[in-house]
Amino acid sequence: YGDPSQKIDYVFKVVLIGDSAVGKSQILARFARNEFSLDSKATIGVEFQTRTLVIEHKSVKAQIWDTAGQERYRAVTSAYYRGAVGAMLVYDITKRQSFDHIPRWLEELRSHADKNIVIIMIGNKTDLEDQRAVPTEDAKEFAQKEGLFFLETSALEATNVENAFLTVLTEIFNIVN
Ligand code: GDP
Ligand code: MG
DSSP states (O other): OOOTTSOOSEEEEEEEESSTTSSHHHHHHHHHHSOOOSOGGGGTTOOEEEEEEEETTEEEEEEEEOOSSOOSTTOSOHHHHTTOOEEEEEEETTOHHHHHTHHHHHHHHHHHSOTTOEEEEEEEOGGGGGGOOSOHHHHHHHHHHHTOEEEEEBTTTTBSHHHHHHHHHHHHHHHHO
């Protein structure tokens, strides 16, 4: 997971947003440390985590910010969004409400973040397919309409987590190059 002595060509700040308990902290733990926990309390208070990866022969340090339990509406401050070039908008495929709140989070992003921010919408917990409450097609349609990237993930099974981060980071990379 990255050689700490290597030189860094880019630092990209990416923010995680979405309702409480959708799996934001576990998605980050999976990406940054390849860890997963069914008990997420351990991650409270952590502001951001980093992982350095190589994109087209350049080293890119991803600085991923996690809300430390500030998910109540409008509680995430503008400092959280400041300087962010990417955003991951997460819902839980087993919780319809977390998907219904996505437009709210988008509105918040669009009022606080840079207008060119790269956004991916993520439907997490695909390992709970038998409890699915949000059809993939509904989400895909919404993402298309709003111009968002879209993937479904499982932090538990490590499905598509790497892919989701790479999608955002590569798009940002292409914009700045
Ligand atoms: P956050 O509030 O959005 O940061 O959500 P957490 O990352 O704290 O996760 C909330 C709960 O969902 C925890 O019990 C996690 O273990 C669980 N969780 C997170 N991701 C997944 C997943 O992909 N599958 C399943 N089954 N549970 C998950
Ligand atoms: Mg969390």
